[in-house]
Amino acid sequence: MGIAANVTIGNGVSIPQPDLVNLYGCTVGDETRIGAFVEIQKGATIGARCKISSHSFICEGVTIEDEVFIGHGVMFINDKTPRATSGDGTLQTEADWACIPTVIKRGASLGSGAVVMCGVTIGARALVGAGAVVTKDVPPDAVVAGVPARLLARSSGK
Helix, strand or coil, X not given: CEECCCCEECCCCECCCXXXXXXXXXXXXXXXXXCCCCEECCCCEECCCCEECCCCEECCCEEECCCCEECCXXXXXXXXXXXXXXXXXXXXXXXXXXXXXXXXXXXXXXXXXXXXCCCCEECCCCEECCXXXXXXXXXXXXXXXXXXXXXXXXXXXX
């Protein structure tokens, strides 16, 4: 674990326990805070002034814009049909799947334990409740919760 040499880290980034994270091939914006036991994979982008809470997993293909809150244990998924092996029983490689991008827009907040399926956009200032499973796009300023996540209200964006 740790921070690989191929990670781009902005100014004022706070990672209080760098030996307890796994960051490789990603970009982290200015003044972002990253908690312990977070993994951010290659090709993921984290904006400025974000908070990524402990035990969260941000996979390849995820773009998190500025001022986003990611609660504890949030999981992102980048493949709709994951398999360990190909039809002939051999282990799959990167050539056997397509990474499906996901975007979290500026100022959104994702509650602890949320799961975000690939290919969705969570709108600016949206609020995703703890434990929600996001399977489709979330509009800006929306409040969603549940399994699957459903619209509960519109927030004031504050």
